[in-house]
Amino acid sequence: MSCEHLICARCSNPVVEGRCPTCREARSELHQHGPFASPTLVLAGLIALLFVALVLQRAYG
Ligand SMILES: [Zn+2]
Structure with missing residues (x-):
């Protein structure tokens, strides 16, 4: 699953942009399997x- 289309509940920005700590944490968790x-x-x-x-x-x- 990709986080490209997820909207953050905290800052209301796309999670992929990582504008708040919640975004960055969610993004890193989703992408941890990548090289x-x-x-x-x-x-x-x-x-x-x-x-x-x-x-x-x-x-x-
Ligand atoms: Zn956010």
Whole structure:
């Protein structure tokens, strides 16, 4: 189920926009199964990618 069409009972805005803590909590719960559920995970992925790029650069430089 997606939260794209849900309206928040607290702030009356689309939950997907995350304008209040209730929205953000509901949104994160609904999207927890996705690969980009948490910003920390995305950041960790980017750092890992950067690390790999550095290692490759050293190996071939
Ligand atoms: Zn809200």
